[in-house]
Amino acid sequence: MRDILAPEAARWRRFVDVFASVVEPAGYGFILPPLLEDYGVFRRIGDATDIVSKEMYRFTDLGGRDVALRPELTAGVCRAFVQHRPPTPWKVWCAGTNFRYEKPQRGRYRQFEQVDIEVLGVEDPTLDVEVIALGWHFFAALGLRQVELRLNSLGEPADRARYVDALRAHFDAGRETLSEESVQTLDRNPLRVLDSKRAPDQPLIASAPHMQEFLGAGAADHFAAVRAGLDALGIPYTIDARLVRGLDYYLRTTFEYAGATLQSAQNALGGGGRYDGLVEALGGPATGGIGLAIGVDRTLLACNDEGVFPPLDLSVDVFVVDTTGGGEALAITDEVRRAGRSADRAWDGRSMRAQMKAADRSRAAVAVIVGDDERAAGTAVVRPLRTSDAEQVVVPRDELLDHLEKVLT
Numbered sequence: 559m560r561d562i563l564a565p566e567a568a569r570w571r572r573f574v575d576v577f578a579s580v581v582e583p584a585g586y587g588f589i590l591p592p593l594l595e596d597y598g599v600f601r602r603i604g605d606a607t608d609i610v611s612k613e614m615y616r617f618t619d620l621g622g623r624d625v626a627l628r629p630e631l632t633a634g635v636c637r638a639f640v641q642h643r644p645p646t647p648w649k650v651w652c653a654g655t656n657f658r659y660e661k662p663q664r665g666r667y668r669q670f671e672q673v674d675i676e677v678l679g680v681e682d683p684t685l686d687v688e689v690i691a692l693g694w695h696f697f698a699a700l701g702l703r704q705v706e707l708r709l710n711s712l713g714e715p716a717d718r719a720r721y722v723d724a725l726r727a728h729f730d731a732g733r734e735t736l737s738e739e740s741v742q743t744l745d746r747n748p749l750r751v752l753d754s755k756r757a758p759d760q761p762l763i764a765s766a767p768h769m770q771e772f773l774g775a776g777a778a779d780h781f782a783a784v785r786a787g788l789d790a791l792g793i794p795y796t797i798d799a800r801l802v803r804g805l806d807y808y809l810r811t812t813f814e815y816a817g818a819t820l821q822s823a824q825n826a827l828g829g830g831g832r833y834d835g836l837v838e839a840l841g842g843p844a845t846g847g848i849g850l851a852i853g854v855d856r857t858l859l860a861c862n863d864e865g866v867f868p869p870l871d872l873s874v875d876v877f878v879v880d881t882t883g884g885g886e887a888l889a890i891t892d893e894v895r896r897a898g899r900s901a902d903r904a905w906d907g908r909s910m911r912a913q914m915k916a917a918d919r920s921r922a923a924v925a926v927i928v929g930d931d932e933r934a935a936g937t938a939v940v941r942p943l944r945t946s947d948a949e950q951v952v953v954p955r956d957e958l959l960d961h962l963e964k965v966l967t
């Protein structure tokens with residue numbers, strides 16, 4: 559787990575603001591689901607997934623409840639839907655911290671942030687298109703260009719079950735060539751073997767049957783409508799029959815956005831799909847559901863790689879240097895801030911030299927300097943710090959704010 563400090567941390571907040579500016583105009587309402595849920599809520603992500611079987615921060619609380627820190631947002635949002643029964647379509651967005659006990663590496667952390675949208679109560683395939691398109695437009699809003707959209711359909715539960723049987727038979731027949739890890743995965747979840755990046759597994763993965771061949775008429779029609787919608791919006795994608803995702807609740811449409819600048823094990827910037835059975839599994843009525851989550855940590859790495867969405871410049875407008883004891887600095891910073899400009903100051907009655915150094919370090923646009931002479935004369939010195947040719951001027955104290963406004967604009 560990492561500390562994210564200034565100015566980087568401000569960029570995280572802005573990331574969420576940009577996401578809000580894309581999804582709120584599309585009718586998504588912000589919600590704040592809890593970080594902690596009953597373990598049973600997350601178990602619906604799938605007993606056979608790494609997330610549930612190996613990576614959960616799970617413990618018994620002081621009341622004896624079996625709880626866990628959330629590894630993602632979707633299951634909790636569906637639990638909230640079942641509990642509050644809002645009118646459908648329920649279109650929501652959220653942002654926040656998740657926990658997975660993974661092997662940390664670049665782009666993969668045990669505590670990480672996601673932004674997320676979910677829609678409950680709609681089966682229409684053009685909603686899938688809306689959700690996928692919002693993710694796509696969000697990356698564009700950040701300035702990212704090297705993003706690839708991968709699309710697949712996992713079919714209806716019955717289609718998927720037939721496919722899993724076929725995959726199991728395929729991998730079983732070549733079991734002795736598979737890596738030890740994949741042999742174990744095969745027993746739990748043959749779909750996940752498709753996701754293996756290990757060299758010995760590749761020949762059998764390449765010759766594995768494709769999900770597309772197992773889609774029944776319903777899922778095939780739905781998938782065709784999603785593709786037609788993306789085509790109509792001019793959003794490019796590739797069909798990736800190996801795209802299985804790491805969570806078990808998906809059926810029909812699944813998708814991922816891959817960052818072309820990142821290593822393949824961590825190149826998924828975000829992803830999502832349909833999970834029409836999840837609300838029912840949590841005790842609610844049969845309800846269509848689809849959503850997506852975008853990883854903040856990883857997407858910012860991709861932004862760094864592409865040189866877009868830079869960290870904010872957090873420097874202030876005005877830095878006050880006060881050698882009279884600090885009273886002037888207190889008053890002037892307060893006035894400047896109330897006038898809508900940013901201001902900072904030095905502390906602890908340091909020397910003029912030390913305060914001027916602090917002013918330079920702050921990268922403020924101007925320094926306001928008040929010594930005993932200025933205080934006695936009712937004036938202040940205004941010295942531009944970023945332009946070498948601009949002269950400093952002495953201004954009457956009661957004209958200081960007007961003067962600063964002129965200099966700063």
Ligand code: HAM
Nearest residue numbers: 630632666667670826827828830831849850851853856
């Ligand atoms: P996910 O693919 O597990 O999907 O996670 C979505 C994104 O979160 C990933 O593409 C990645 O950017 C980021 N992420 C996941 N794990 C980590 C990690 N350990 N460190 C850093 N970033 C990470 C979901 O979570 C689903 N709930 C998405 C969804 C929403 N499906 C339907 N609705």
